[in-house]
Amino acid sequence: MREVAFIKQNKEKWLNFEKAIFNQRFKNPDELATLYIHLINDLSYAKTYYPKSKVITYLNQLAARAFQRIYKTKRQETNRFLYFFQIEVPMVVYQYRRYFAYAFILFFSFAAIGAVSAAYDDTFVRLILGDNYVNMTMENIRNGDPVAVYKSGSNWGSFIGITLNNIYVGIRAFVYGVFGGLGTGWILLQNGIMLGAFQYMFHTEGVLWESVRGIWIHGAMEIFAIVVTGAAGFILGAGILFPGTYSRKTSFKMAFKDGMKILLSTFPFFVAAGFLEGFVTRYSNAMPDALSITIILSTLAFISFYYLVYPFMVTRKSNPHL
Template sequence: MREVAFIKQNKEKWLEFEQAIFGKIQKNPDELASLYIHLVNDLAFAQTYYPRSKTVTYLNHIASLTYQQIYRTKREDTNRLKHFFITEVPLIVYSYRKYILYAFIFFIIFVATGTLSAANDADFVRLILGDEYVNMTLENIRKGNPVAVYKSGSNWGSAIGITLNNLKVGLMSFVLGFTGGIGTVWSLFQNSIMLGAFQYFFYEQKVFWASVRGIWIHGAMEIFAMVIEAGAGLILGASILFPKTYSRTESLKRGFKDGLKIVLATMPFTVAAGLLEGFVTRYSPDMPIVLNLVIILGTLSAISWYFLIYPFQVNKKIMGLHE
């Protein structure tokens, strides 16, 4: 069957799914489950015969939303918070995975730009980080503790202040998606350029490894969450620029709601990063190297698994329901 004929044959059924998902028509759980079975069958057919088609992307997204709708009503799913983190957010991340990929591509390019700029311009680091910070860090390096700045302030004071600031930055990156994503990209550019210049500065001073041992204890989750939040901002921007089959207003509502859920899912990691920065990073120079690596690799693995691997596992589980 040609794809055009396939779409024409099933278009009304798919529209019925959309109306049920967005509450425009009422369906009880059994009816919705029945519709869902038909939908995943259509998705399997499309994946087989039109694997690179936009039809597959569309059906996969609708299937994910329908799955959420069904399982939200199940009796055993009374814990809304558990459902949010275990099922809802991973499905949303999977549906918008290309925007998460775009955010990582931008991040890598911008960090490389900051690194190369610092390597080729002796004044670039001071321009980006400021003379006061550079001079203070040079003094700390001279004293043998490159990351001594993290010892300033009390444990709780530092943790709370840093966490609130990072939460604000993440939300701002998302909200800037209202600019069509331009503001989000600019925010990511600024932070990534700073990171590239920052790390090159320590490399140039021959204390790169010491900086990694300290900074990335909290930075693994903090930076990763920043990129995911930028991805959420790109989702919001795309919902305005590319409404697809929806009205622009409906597309914006969907983009805002889904993007915000992704940002909310980064917050536990951001809070954990703030606690690590306030309570653990300051002791990094005195830690055994093995403990440094366990914390850094452990935190990076946790957030990477949740946002990059687990969504595919959840989606695969859903797709297996119709087999």
């Protein structure tokens, strides 16, 4: 069968299924499961005979939404909180995985721009970070403690203040997605360039390693989580700009709901990063290098696994056809 004929034959069925999933127009879970099987059969057929077709992407997304709906209708042995993190968020992350790629590529591109700009312009670091902060950091470096700024204030005060600030940045990165993703891009631009310029400043002073072994104890999880909220913002922007077969209002509501799930999933990581910054980073100078490296790599590995590997495991285990 030619692809055009395949789409024409099944288009009405897919559109009705799509509307039914969003509006929850099913008499019982068995009806949804039966239609889901038909959808998977269509997806398998498309992958076999039209491997480069865009219809595969569409059916993949539709199947992912249907699977989430089926799981919600089942009786869960785990409580709602565990289900949210164990199943719901990973499924949403898998569905929107390309937006995570966009966010990470943009952020680290901006960080590279920040570092290169600092390398070719002696005034760039002060322009981005401000004279007061740069002067304070230089003074700390001369005193032999490049990350002394993280020792100011009390443990609990730093923990609470830093956590709330990071969550605020994450919320802005998501909400600013309503401007077609441009607002989210601006947040990633600001933070990426600051990171690149910040680390290059330590490099020029010959204390890059001292900064890395201290700052990235909390920074690995903190920066990663900020980029994740950027992906949520891009999802929101895409829901407005590219509604597909949905009305723009419906597409926005779906994107907002899915993006909000991703945003909420970052809060525990922001809390963990704030705890590390308030209670651990300040003692980095007294730590053996091996301990600092272990903390950095373990926190990075944990959050990377949750957002980059685990979603594939959950989705593929639940549905081998996806």
